[in-house]
Amino acid sequence: MKTKSLLLSFLAITFFIVHVNSQNVQQIPNGIKSTTQSMDIQISFCSPRTVRVYKTPEGSSFLKESLSVIKTPENTDVSMKQQGDIVTLKSSALQVNYNAKTGKVSFSDLAGKNLFTEKDYGTQFIPFDDAGNKTFSVRQAFLLDKDEAIYGLGQQQVERLNQRNHKHFMRQRALFASVPIIQSTKGYGVFWDNYSPTTYTDNPQEMSFDSEVGECMDYYFMYGENADGVIAEIRDLIGQSPMYPLWTFGFWQSRERYKSQREIMEVVDKYRQLGIPLDGIIQDWQYWGPNTNWNSMNFDNPEFPEPQKMIEHIKGKNAKIMISIWASFGPNTKQYKELEKIKALFNFTTWPASSVDSWPPDMTKPSGVKPYDAYNEKARDIYWKHLNRGLFSKGIDAWWTDSTEPDHLDVKESDFDIPTALGTYRSVVNAFPLMTNKGIYEHQRATTSDKRVYLLTRCAFAGQQRYAANTWSGDVVATWNVFKKQIPTGLNFSLSGIPYWNTDIGGFFNGEYTGEATNKAYHELYTRWFQYGTFLPMQRSHGSGVKKEIYNLGKKGDWVYDTEEKYIHLRYALLPYLYSTGWQVTSNAGSFLRALFMDFNEDKNVHDISTQYMFGKAFLVIPVTEPMYVFSNNNKWAEPYENFNKTGTQKVYLPQGTTWFDFWTGETFNGGQTITKDVPIDIIPLYVRAGSIIPFGPKVQYSTEKKWDNLEVRIYPGANGEFVLYEDENDNYNYEKGIYSTIKFNWNDSDRTLTISDREGKYPGMLNNRKFNVVIVDTKNGIGDTFHANTGKSVSYNGKAKTFKF
Structure with missing residues (x-):
């Protein structure tokens, strides 16, 4: 093993350090392509303010189709000038300098002020065996100004808004929604277009993205001049956000969980009786019955004997109903059987691991629940077919797409070798939430234009804004420290x-609070949240744990009740x-x-x-x-x-x-x-x-x-x-x-x-x-x-x- 490791290290070093004589630069529409340092490099303007930098090993024929980027490059006037090893490309808003000897790319404004730069010899393609596919791990290092602040990277549950001097392992998992986009106080943004587990590192020496799998090194530089301009470029590149229905901006009540149709109807009735505004009620999991029937998308639980009556009752009270759906299926569901036939199920442990509802889970009785291959178009068709028949046709208004990481328990490295419709799971894991929410959004849009899609989802990737998805920060714990983290987490x-x-108001897990709804310590935290x-x-x-309906926390005249009522009216x-x-x-x-x-x-x-x-x-x-x-x-x-x-x-x-x-x-x-x-x-x-x-x-x-x-x-x-x-x-x-x-x-x-x-x-x-x-x-x-x-x-x-x- 030591000999093999030394050999790979030698190959990696010779691959990206040895200088080569070939420094050919060829002008192409919107940019240039060149070969140097054993790499083919293409720099192209997608618009006057957005530039794609695309690097592959020399002689590679790989052509990438992005899952996130939907923009067709504009015809952009780009001038080219070469002086020695430096090639300068200039649009009406931005200039790019390319060093034909080192392969370094840097960006500046039209006055020549430096904005962002790669590090000399900062690109690395390291040979990697991805379940039999001879590919690469990909790393790119950059240099930042000492005093610039960096933000973004999705949802990383951070204490500080500024992501300088941070290191994040970016792989989708509960509480973490990894989006490899940063933006700077200098008015630029960068999208690292890779879907494999990626490490972001910033230290006094460099900032870098390091992805486990990549046939190419692919990123987009966006110059907006200010933060709003950067976000405009991001949306132009990877999609705009649609309008959400007016009712989504009202107050929503939920609980883990309403165990019967009687319970959920009573909650809506009580809010109307009290005169407390309410627009939406959410039905959480297990309305489908046992875990082996997980996510059947039917009201198979006997406590929901008349689901149509329940839905009509809620709507009769002028409220909307959202319902929990998952990215996995129990072995007794029709979906599981259909997906199994087309080999569109992932064989790794997911939630719930046990067929018995107990804590800790009884692993002697496995549930057999498996996530589905959201990268597979036919699998997404099957998903919607049953969702439409079982729930949408009954009048469900919105979808709580839970566990869109998806949940991955007892993680083993071999789990990432599992094939998907788009490659190994390792190579596309971070795009799972994008693809599963895409399937629901596009199918509902194709079904009707009379009702806007609304998704509440637990994970996200770049471009997900175009699928009407409102991400929540996951099952956070009810503590003041966790509450405080939600602010910079949501901003990034x-x-x-x-x-x-958004976030679970009051936290999902009770943490150290006892006494449920009567705990005054919890009341203060809940009120501030x-x-x-x-x-x-x-x-x-x-x-x-805590039943958070306003009337369960207190009564009129209690500060917890009165304050919540005040802010709902606000x-x-x-x-x-x-x-x-x-x-x-x-x-x-x-x-x-x-x-x-x-x-x-x-x-x-x-x-x-x-x-x-x-x-x-x-x-x-x-x-x-x-x-x-x-x-x-x-x-x-x-x-x-x-x-x-x-x-x-x-x-x-x-x-x-x-x-x-x-x-x-x-x-x-x-x-x-x-x-x-x-x-x-x-x-x-x-x-x-x-x-x-x-x-x-x-x-x-x-x-x-x-x-x-x-x-x-x-x-x-x-x-x-x-x-x-x-x-x-x-x-x-x-x-x-x-x-x-x-x-x-x-x-x-x-x-x-x-x-x-x-x-x-x-x-x-x-x-x-x-x-x-x-x-x-x-x-x-x-x-x-x-x-x-x-x-x-x-x-x-x-x-x-x-x-x-x-």
């Missing part, structure tokens, strides 16, 4: 180009803002979760802030991530006490370059300073940027209960501002045909005038005449618990432009 995920992300969840793309309460008041932000995500490559550098990059203080973020363009959100009223000792929770005469405080950094309004009081503060905010249990520090225009919707029990015919429009003066109110039919794909309307609001701060522009577009059921109650925010009209002011100027609007002076 969003910075990877995928805009929809709920406040944070109000400012995520999906507000969803879920967990195991969520519904913000529906016009949320839906319009969703349109910006779809139409302009926007983002809900915005790391502070996205809007305030010139303020270097924000580059390493991991516990604050912008929610859309208006709100600065600072979740309270430390307990105030209950305390722990040696990681064990002491008897809780409450002292509500004492109010905790939170440090808040207000970024430079704008004035900030305290959302609750209307008080203003200059940016560029740290302030201290009082945070009683019902308050999350929340600030609004001067120049923001925010519409507030009516008080409702569900998202479409009332028309938006009398919205309150709150203007935060101190800077010019703009907002586009977006409206459509709420739940179909007619918007893709231009069937929607937008109304633009412009605030001119110097002369204090608001202009409401001509309405653009139309759709069936559109309001032709409406009123807006315009409020200029100050300390006299800070937000109340009804989230509507008693003052304001009521203006009528019939779709024609109007200007009002204040």
Whole structure:
């Protein structure tokens, strides 16, 4: 074994270090190709701002078809100039330098300022035997500036937003959604297009991507100049995000699990009786019965004797139902038998390992459950056929695509030798969530355009935004430290180009909490987590052990109940803002979760802030991530006490370059300073940027209960501002045909005038005449618990432009 290892090392060294004389450079459309250092290298512009760098061993005939990239390269004017060994390619936005001797590629702006560079002799192809396929492990090293910050890499459960001096082993698994995309405070992004397990490393010597399997080295450099520009390039390259239905932005209640149709119907009934807004209820696993019948996509559990009646009952209460489906099947299911016939099942241990519901699992009684080959088009057809027959045809509204890593227990290296329709499992493992969510999305789209697809999924890969997938952070534990990590984790995920992300409010596992719903220590954590969840793309309460329905945690008058009710109502008041932000995500490559550098990059203080973020363009959100009223000792929770005469405080950094309004009081503060905010249990520090225009919707029990015919429009003066109110039919794909309307609001701060522009577009059921109650925010009209002011100027609007002076 030692001799073999030395031989492989020698081959690797000679392969990428020995200089060769061949330095031929040939111009091709949009770029060049060259051979040097025993490599064929192709550099091509996909657009003026995006460049693909593609390297293969010399003489390779391998042509890659990307699973993530869907963009067809544009015809781009590219000039070429060679001086000595250096070839310079230039577009209208970017220039690339190629060293024909070393093979190094570097990028700079048009003024010649360095943006990003490979390391000299930094490409490595190391021979690798991938289950009999003689291929390579692939590594590329880069050099970063000492002071630039790096973000992204999907969901890595990190404490720090900035990923400098980090090392991540990127292979899909529970809690980790590996997306090999980074972006820099210098205004560029990089997509490492490889689906095998990959290690990202950054240290003082270099930054690198190192993938276990690769016939080629393939990455895309994207220059956006700023973070929004980078995300626009990412979406242009690997897909845009569709519009989600309006009802997805309301409140969702879930539990592990509702054990009968009676239970789930009672929950919806109770919310309606209490007058607590609710848009969605989620049925978790085992509605199919025993584990050997895993994911049958039928209500085979006798506790669900009349599923159609259950679904109709929930819809009769004006709620939607989402249901858990998996990427694996029990041996007693029809799907398993059909997939087995086409050899589209993976033979490794997955959840549930045992056929008996017990903990720990009884491995003497294996379940026989196996994941399916999501890379196989025929397997995806089988998957949808049964999903359509068993659930979609009954009226299920949305899909909880659980275990889309998929779950992989008792991991053995030989498991990755398993063949898939696209190569070994090792070579494509990280793309599994992309492919399984793709199958559901594309099949439902082909079935009907009357209902928008909505997926809640546990894992993700580059490009998944195009499949209407909202990723959640997995089965996290209920601790303050884990809660705090969710903030930078979600921001890095969003910075990877995928805009929809959320978390189990209150954590999935109870951790060290006992006493279930009566534990006051847990109530404080849950309340703070709920406040944070109000400012995520999906507000969803879920967990195991604690029954988190609002009435199980307390009653009217209890702070845990009253605070949750308050923030659910706030969520519904913000529906016009949320839906319009969703349109910006779809139409302009926007983002809900915005790391502070996205809007305030010139303020270097924000580059390493991991516990604050912008929610859309208006709100600065600072979740309270430390307990105030209950305390722990040696990681064990002491008897809780409450002292509500004492109010905790939170440090808040207000970024430079704008004035900030305290959302609750209307008080203003200059940016560029740290302030201290009082945070009683019902308050999350929340600030609004001067120049923001925010519409507030009516008080409702569900998202479409009332028309938006009398919205309150709150203007935060101190800077010019703009907002586009977006409206459509709420739940179909007619918007893709231009069937929607937008109304633009412009605030001119110097002369204090608001202009409401001509309405653009139309759709069936559109309001032709409406009123807006315009409020200029100050300390006299800070937000109340009804989230509507008693003052304001009521203006009528019939779709024609109007200007009002204040």
